Amino acid sequence: MDTSPEASVVLDCTGLNCPMPIVRLSQAMRGLPSGAQIVIEANDPAFRADLEAWVRRFGHVILSFDQGATSRATLLKK
Amino acid sequence: MSDGTPPPLDPTLTAMIERMVDARVDARLAGFSAQVEEALARLRAQEGPQRDQASILVFSGDFDRLISAFIIATGAVAMGIEVSMYFTFWGLVALKKQTTFAGKTIEEKMLSAMLPGGPANTGTSKMNMLGMGPIMFKRVMAQNNVETLPGLIKLAQDLGVKLIACRMAMGVMGIKDEELIDGVQYGGVATYLGDAIESKITLFI
Known part of the structure; x- marks a missing residue:
């Protein structure tokens, strides 16, 4: 895994439903430095709402969110 | 001037x-x-x-209520909240790994025989239909990729959720230490209240 701050980490949470996507996300975030980006893919119907709540709590930024059968979000760690 | x-x-x-x-x-x-x-x-x-804390008191032993409790607990950890769960009365079933009968009184043995053997054997609070309900719900959950109850309990432990068994309820229900999973702590009402008073989230499930 590339450890430079700009490199993206991709988290595949397809097939996982509440609460797994944000559980996996919070675990992955812990290992990343500030300014790192992470991409997460999920098809959990609650994913968008949970992600927004989760991001609000920690102050990270959602750089992009592509809604689809599988949604793809790019986050920036604060 | x-x-x-x-x-x-x-x-x-x-x-x-x-x-x-x-x-x-x-x-x-x-x-x-x-x-x-x-x-x-x-x-x-x-x-x-100090991290925000959540204190969940699990009184129910129903399958559906236990699923709720553990989804909230694991979700809370993902939100950066420190979680303690207190299991009392019927909720103790969630912590059971086996049933033993040695060293119990007649009443305790009867209770042990009537209680579910563990979280996987719990019934739903409604539509239990003599056990058909949980079977159907588990199938629907699997189709929707929802974690199983034993899976959620293990996840909670792995994530550092504190699982605390109520000593008093264990005595009343005739549940012995060796019947519970490893990693469980023990406490009384003051243990619960001491944590609950510091918690931003307190729940009775």
Whole structure:
């Protein structure tokens, strides 16, 4: 895994439903430095709402969110 | 002077008056700034590195209620909240790994026989339909990729959720230590209340 701050980490949470996507996300975030980006893919119907709540709590930024059968979000760690 | 303003003062006098004013103001402010410092210190102490806490009291032993409790618990950890779960009465079933009968009174043995053997054997609070309900719900959950109850319990432990068994309820229900999973702590009502009073989220499930 590339450890430079700009490199993206991709988290595949397809097939996982509440609460797994944000559980996996919070675990992955812990290992990343500030300014790192992470991409997460999920098809959990609650994913968008949970992600927004989760991001609000920690102050990270959602750089992009592509809604689809599988949604793809790019986050920036604060 | 004719425009009403007082004549300019001697510079030495001006300097002396300024020094006196400064001294008076400092004296008056000293007490006040000490109070502000103290208040700020107290505020900082509260906002400190303490994490938010959640305290979940699990009284129910129903499959559906236990699923809720563990989804909330694991979700809370993902939100950066420190979680403790207290299991009392029917909720103790969630912590069971086996049923033993040795060393129990007749009443305790009867209770042990009637209680579910563990979380996987729990019934739903409604539509249990003699056990058909949970079977159907588990199938639907699998189709929707929802974690199983034993899976959620293990996840909670792995994530550091504190699982605490109520000593008193264990006595009443005739449940022995060896019947519970490893990693469980034990406590009483004060254990629960001590954590609950510090928690932003307290739930009774």
